Amino acid sequence: MKSIRHILSGKPIDKLFTISRHATVYEALTLMMEQNVSAVLITDGAKLEGIFTERDYARKIALKGKTSKEVIISEVMSTELLTITPQFSIEHCMQIMTDKHIRHLPVLENNQLIGIISIGDLVKFVIADQKHTITELESYIHG
Template sequence: METIKDLLAQKGADIWSVRPETTVFQALSLMSEKNVGAVVVLDDQQKMIGIFSERDYARKTIGAIGSQECPRDLPVKELMTTEVVAIKPETGVETCMALMTKKRFRHLPVMENNALIGIISIGDIVKAVITEKDFLIAKMEQYIWDN
């Protein structure tokens, strides 16, 4: 079974990040530009302190609207998820799929030696699982035709 390290080697380990004071509009603009559903929030020491996703915006904006401030002008620290679950590069793809499904996450940061080395999405996981299943089906079909 493929590991997250294998997946990152294939897809790349680009990490798009913002600072806590970045406005929601700026973060959403970056996410749109890079075609990603989440950005990591880093502090001054480049330590991950949260993750800001499309889901955070969609679900938490309503609560933040109670203030007179326009939601697009709020800093991401007001809406970001702070209890972030991260995985190790040695984690198996199917283990990640089970975790993401159970906890209802769409994005998981990948940490190695306390350093952020990548981020994976549920789309990355589904693509990897489908690719592996297609490979196994092709092998089984070939075995059937050869015997």
């Protein structure tokens, strides 16, 4: 059974984007736009404090008539985080995301933040793994 460690091994280490809890929502949105990501992790030093996603922006800023340049990220970030470890299976993470209606899971190892997995990462991995299996089966059939 494939684990989250398989996905993390294929992701560049510098693709973990964090921002301080004291930053503005505008700064978080700018980082998300520059890096073409839909979520950013909020940290206080090495401690994971929360996550801010495009969904948070839509629900907590845009629809409430707030201004992203004035609101501090810690006021609107999601703090009830589900986290995983690299040992979690791909299937288990897909089930968590489906059941909880979330798109991102921070990955911790020994209580240290080491990555983040998106639903897109999981889907991409499953598709690639299935293609690999199909290729092997075709090779076996054709001798």
